[in-house]
Amino acid sequence: MDLSVVILNYNVRYFLELCLHSVKAATASIDAEIIVVDNNSADDSCNMVKQLFPEVILIENKENLGFSKGNNQGVAIAKGDYVCILNPDTVVSEDVFFKLLEFSKTKENLGIVGCKLIDGSGMFLPESKRNIPVVKVALQKIRGNSANYYANHVQENEVAKVEILVGAFMFMKRTVYNQLKGFDEDYFMYGEDIDLSYKAIKAGFNNYYVGTTAMIHYKGESTLKDTNYAKRFYGAMQIFYKKHFKSNIVFDVFVWLGINLAYLFRKNPNKVKKVSKNMYAFSNMKAQFLSEKLNKKVLVINSISDINDQSTVVFDPSSMRYKEIVSNMIYLSKKKDISFRILMNNSNFIIGSDSSNNRGEVITF
Template sequence: MKLSVIILNYNVRYFLELCLKSVVAAIADIDAEIIVVDNNSPDDSCDMIKRLFPTVNLIENKDNSGFSKGNNIGVTHAKGEYLCILNPDTVVAEDTFTKLIQFADSKDNLGIVGCQLIDGKGKFLPESKRNVPTPKVSLQKVLGNTNSYYANEVEVENTGKVDILVGAFMWLKKDVYEYVHGFDEAYFMYGEDIDLSYKVIKAGYDNFYFGDTTVVHFKGESTLRDRKYAKRFYGAMQIFYKKHFKQNAVFNAIVWLGIKLAYVMSKAPEIVETKSERSFIYTKAISQSLEEQLPQPIEITDSIQDKIEKDSMLVYDFNVLKASDVINDMKQKSTQENIVFRFLPKNSKFILGSDSATNRGEVLHF
């Protein structure tokens, strides 16, 4: 088998459904499997998978064992030459995996490959490509200087070697994952992707950022940026420093100061209220119950339009549109004023979207 797509899920049932439908389309011509590890979600994620995706290998954990352990469990069941560690709050294009296979097969010393990630408003996520977060680099980031934290030397649409990739999308050979012993389970959530990336680099492999495919990562679903997040994230960074860097009193003081500063400077998440004055729906037909819940007036079209008025909500119907076209359109329109995006998954009765990295997205049923 060529590919195993491993998705660790916790309580994001509707985003997971959209994700799985995009993955199913992307593996249509690939010898691949989908493994979902559910960390004891209180919602009906597992029932949805059994009903809609019977061929998915579903692993139901009895507790929430964290990101690292959950993914490690998934890998033990994987049969693929390649692994794709994928967040449940993502959307992949139809050709994402095909492009990654072609790229990965051409490399002799391949470590981890990451791709271009955009958020729910179509904007590029700079954590898609990062440098090693040494204490000095991390302290500079806390103080507002991100130039040395992100791998800005590689252009967004280009491909090149970078050190650190993000756990929302990680592509690597299963034997490399096993050689470095996978994710370190000392990390419950946050920091484990940095640790795995760094372990792979230290083992002599080359990590790459691959800018030729784009994946939507709604982000707010799995990374609520509140004080609890700050405490967990910088606690994870403390584990990383203790593990990978030589210790001394001065070093420990710098690390402690940086983590303390980051925690103190962290702010409560901003409540984002989106007010759209009209809707554009890319579909052939619309349910009346959905139409009644959308901002008025509504324009319905079955083709993507280039020019959209500001303060608009765009609804993409995956019954008539390809994910790759939707993603490209989001990127093009991301610079327009107050444009928000909603997604209608194929054969579903809900739309969803996310307008902020600090808050959960919106699911609207009809």
């Protein structure tokens, strides 16, 4: 078997459904398996997987084991030569796995491979490629200065070696994952991807960013929404420095003080509120369906060139490939106040997000 896709899920039933549809399309011509590890979701996630995706291997945990342990569970039963760690709030292009499999076969000492991520508004997510967050760089980042945190020397459509990749999408040989002992389970949530990327570099592997294929990550880079999140995030950073950069007591005090001060003086991100005057769909049937369900006029268009500013565009994967949806989102993101939603065929919901600062949104009918 060529590939095992491992998806860790927790209470994002609708995003998981969309994600699984896109992964099925992307693995249609590949000898692959899909493994969903559910961390005791309270929603209908597990029933949905059993009913709509009976071929998916489902692990149902009785408690929330966290990101590291949950993903390690999935990889432990994987059979693929390669594994892909994938977030459930993502939509992958049909060519992403094929391209990365072909790319990986050409590289020696291959570590972890990532791809281009965009948020729900079509904007590039800079956390797709990052530098090692040495103390100075990390403290700059958590004070709001990201210039040295992201790998800005690599262009977003480029293919190049990078140091740190994002946990929403991490592709690698299963033997490499096991050699690195997977995600460090001292981390419950956040920081695990930095740790695994850094362990790969220390072990002599080369990590790569492949910007020639793209996918959607609705949540984008996690934001400081509440006290519990902030404590976990900065706690994860303290674990990382203790494991990899600890030198002496003065150094430890400096790191502890800097991280805790950054937590106290953190800034909450502004939520994006876009003005939408029109809603567009690409078929009469979808436009009529949405008009009835949303109680608003939905216009039919044949070309993205017909779309104006301050509009919501509803994509339909049954009539447009995921790769084309991603490309259209990137192209249209240059317009003012453009929002995107995806409506699955025979579904009772639409999904979208207006920025990486906002959690993805679901409207059910």
